[in-house]
Amino acid sequence: MITLILLLFIAAAATTVAGDDILPGQSLSAANPSSKWSSPNNTFSFSFIPNSQPQQNTFYAAVTYNGIPIWIAGGDSAVADSTATLTLLSDGNLRLVNGSTNHIVWQSNTANRGITKASLDDTGNFVLKNDTVSSIWATFDNPTDTIVPGQNFTTGNVLTSGLYSLKLMNSGNLTLRWNDSIVYWTLGLNSSVNTNLTSPTLGLQSIGILSLSDPNLPTSVIMAYSSDYAEGPDIFRFTKLDNDGNLRIYSSSSAGSQNVRWAAVSDQCQVFGYCGNLGICSYNGSNPVCGCPSQNFEPVDVRDTRQGCKRKVEIENCPGNATMLELDNAKFLTYPPELSSQVFFIGISACRLNCLVSGSCIASTSLSDGTGLCYLKVPSFVSGYQSPALPSTSYLKVCGPVSLNPTVGSNKSTRWKLRPWIVVVVVLATLFGLVIGEIGLWYWCCRNSPKLGVMSAQYALLEYASGAPVQFSYKDLQRATKGFKDKLGSGGFGAVYKGILANRTTAAVKQLEGIEQGEKQFRMEVATISSTHHLNLVRLIGFCSEGRHRLLVYEFMKNSSLDTFLFAPEEQLQSGKLLNWECRFNIALGTAKGITYLHEECRDCIVHCDIKPENILLDENYNAKVSDFGLAKLVNPKDHRYRTLTSVRGTRGYLAPEWLANLPITSKSDVYSYGMVLLEIVCGRRNFEVSEKTNRKKFSVWAYEEFDKGNIEAIIDNKVRNHEQMDMEQVRRVIQVSFWCIQEQPSQRPMMGKVVQMLEGVTEIEKPPAPKVSPGTIDGSVAGSSMNMTSTSVSTFAPSSSLQTPKGSSFASGMNVERVSSSLLHSDSV
Missing domain, CATH: 3.30.200.20 (Phosphorylase Kinase; domain 1)
Incomplete structure (x- = not known):
């Protein structure tokens, strides 16, 4: 007995492989939850996971990230029992078998192809290899319902989930299909892309961009953005075709939580077949719900309303004549290839009668949008959608008499029962009104009383x-x-x-x-x-x-804003307003901590959109406090990443390149602005200032050249350098951080939490690349576009100062820039 237990223990241990090659004969067991094959960094694992559907004691063999399946052997239909094993056979075939019946649930069909081993790499790709370590078969080449970063999705691949599938066409179009026939969603290339594609490939970048590449395209074409684009260093993103027929981009943290960051079909009820045959999709608040058209129908499965409905009496068994059930503000979804054969230009009455007298028609929809269109449905599959906003009326053939679904307040006895409650509400409302009126009268009479x-x-x-x-x-x-x-x-x-x-x-x-x-x-x-x-x-x-x-x-704030200390000539500053380096460093660190809280520690991320010295205030102890946060959304309630350009406000010299390139605005845009402020704290002059000292170059570009030469002394503000001995290593660290923050690509900029760590010396800092002047900008301003610039004074909640703008500056302190354009980036709101 002891020997048997020892052998089982050894067998179980042998099935747990972390980063090593899997050899023929090794297997995973559904009965052993600890048996798994892991990637070298232990981020991904191949193991059996429980089936979330209400099927008792069934499993999937899946590659997972923190428990989230990204590939399932055989897809969602390959359900295995508790006796199942997944084995790499000696002939190179990977096979999933139910041990109780020896039934083959799924196999890779790679027998006799020279496969000698397998491995799971750090991208989540499970590969079957030969002796020369060439890939013979891989999960990335055989996707099920998910695409992850590093995976190429080509025209030969298909994502499937139940009756739904995603395909990439040779034209570059993405299509969602029901039952491999009805195309209910298409995402095509931008009209500016005028190229014949040869081998289009869809990929998801780790920062949350779904893009299309092709040898005939000079650069990849962006198809969709994740709403948390370029945010968070430890976020795992993946694209998944869910069983409700919608394609979504998800974000997952190390804790394993999943958040939807983009959905292909914004209106779930527009997904064909979502509520099954003869089912009607509507909304309960923001959630889609499924129901039957009337009491002439009943659910196919009362436990799952998405299975659709069926007639209580079929038309052919109707003892009398069939009639038409009228559904206001409803339509029966009609997509290609149905559209061409089922559309007519007739009025609403004819749309109803033509279907009633036709033996091949079971439903019709008449549009009230001025087009005069009528869609007739044949008895195959009818998917319904009902909403008060739909300008259409639909009809469904039923065996009479019509029995409508009950509505709230339709029963007279119910209304009579509600009347006592109405009386009580009216009485209480009257009493409340009298009390409020008495209080108002008292206040009016006594409002000037000292008491x-x-x-x-x-x-x-x-x-x-x-x-x-x-x-x-x-x-x-x-x-x-x-x-x-x-x-x-x-x-x-x-x-x-x-x-x-x-x-x-x-x-x-x-x-x-x-x-x-x-x-x-x-x-x-x-x-x-x-x-x-x-x-x-x-x-x-x-x-x-x-x-x-x-x-x-x-x-x-007693001590005004940071700009009054940084940009005034030394002779205009009192001795008490000469900030030493220690004070400047504490201001820089405090500002970073404040922005970090807005980005990473609030319940909802707050993007400031206007980080500048005028919005950094100083209290009586010269502690830095960030002001004006949250105001950008007050002025423009739409999401800062998707908006009309006429609503974009910022400050010259602090705008990140994505503001000017029509790219989504994220917390990384604040990081860019903070980097410019950080450089100004060191140098004591505006970042866009051009002078003979900088060889007529933008100051940030000139400063990097001096930093690259090792000439840090040239960058430091004279007002600081002449008054104290400085910690030069700390100064070097701050300058390096500023250059990392102002990188042109948002993905290269650190998160603000990382910025705080780098400033404190907790994290080592590599040498940053040289900052670039983005195309379309001249010294930080917009080139070739209409601008509205208004010179302002101190944009803070602090005492005004008599200090003047330093001589040599081409613009006044705190100059606002508003980009004006009629183009629309996106219409999505928060």
Whole structure:
């Protein structure tokens, strides 16, 4: 007995292979959960996983990433039992067999092809090889329902999931099909691509771009972006055809969670056959639900409404005449190749009657969009969609009489039962209105009472101390700012004034301009900003929203903004305003930590979109605090990555290249802006400044040349170098980080969390590549396009300064740039 247990233990251990070649005779067992073949870095594994469907004690043999299947032996139909084994046979065939019946579930059909071993590499590709280590068969060449980075999907490959499939056409078009016949979604090449393709290949880049390449294309063509494009260093992305017929891009962290970042079909009910034959797809909130057209039908499977419906009485068994069930705001999906043979130009009555009298027609749809089209459906497969937004009426042949689905409030007795509740609601609403009216009358009579003012101040103090955003009236803020007299500065989002609140707290009151959001959306965004708390972020105290008046109230920063210390001539600065290197480094590090919190530690990532010295404020101890975060979304509520160009705002010299190249805007755009600020903290001059000292070159380009020569002294601000001994190793580290941050490609820039580690010296820093001046830009500005530039003063919540713009600068401090174009990038919103 002991010997038998020992042999079983040895056998189990032998089936766990980590990064080594798998030899003929080795196998995996469904009965042994620990048996697996792993990649060298243990990221991917080949093992048996439980079937998530309600089939008891069944399994799939799959290659997985953190438990997420990326390839299944035989696809989702190859279900194995608990006695199954997957074995690499001596003839080179990889075979999945149910041990209880010796039934072959799946095999690779690679017998007698010289295969001597197999391996699972670090990309997730399982390969069968010969003695010369040539690949004879690989999972990447035989995909099931998933495409991962490094995998090439060609015209000879097919993704399948149930009745659904994805194919790549020779033309470069991607198509989703139902039952290998109905094409319900197509993604074609951009009209600007005018080339005959020879061997198109689809691939998913690790940063989340689905692209098409071909020998006849000079560069790969982007087909789709993941919404978290280029974000996160440890995110695994994959494209999967789900069993609901939709193609999606997923992101997964090391914890194994999955998040949808793109879907091919934005309206799930437009997927043909989603609710089965004769099923009707509709929405319950944002979730698609399946139901039957009327009570003349019943579900095929009450446990799974996606299996469709069936008539309770078939048409041929109808004792009387058939009739037509009318479905308002509904359509029966009609896609190629059905479209050509089933479309007619007739009116709504004829559309109904033609189907009723035709023995080959079971349903019809009449469009009310002005086209006059009528679609007739033959008895094969009918997929329905019903929504209040659909401009169409559909008819379905049934055996009469028609029995409609019940609707809420259609029964008279139900309405009578609800009446007592209605009375109760009306009475309570009336009492509530009287109470509110009495309170309003009392306030109107006593609003000028000194006692009431004291109570109001105490209440404001309690509300402020609670951390929740205080709602101020416009008159309160007029009083606090003395009629908006003491102006601190102005910027792209509006002017800022100094104010004294009722609790004697000094605050900065910002009058917002260009707000596009409604009352509810504005309050939601304010709630998001006010819930964002960090030592290096300016705190939002409260807000005002009265009609067209939209104001934000922030904590007051005594020492103004960073630009007043960096860019003024030395003779204009008092000795107390000469920032030493230690102070500058702490400001740089604090700013990085504040931006890191916005990008990586908030519940939702907040992209600032306007990082610059004017938006870095200093408190009484010269601690850095980032301001104006979240305001870009207040002014333009659409996603910053997909928007009309007329809504894009930024500041000259700090805009990342993707702003100007019509690419998605992500947190990496903030990293670029921070890199420019970091360089300015070292050098004490604007990054776009051009002078004789820089040989008329953009300062960042000149600074890299000096850094490459080892001449760091030339880069450092004279105001710092002349007043103290500096930690040159720390200075070198900061300069290197700045050059990494301003790389042209977002994928080359580090995440802000990594920036903090590099600044602190926790992570070693490699020598950065030279920064490039992007095509279409001249010293950081847009070339050949229309620009609206407005010179502004300090765009902060801090005291205004008398300092002037340094001589030699070609533009004033804090200059805003607005790109104007009529082209539309995307219409997607957050």
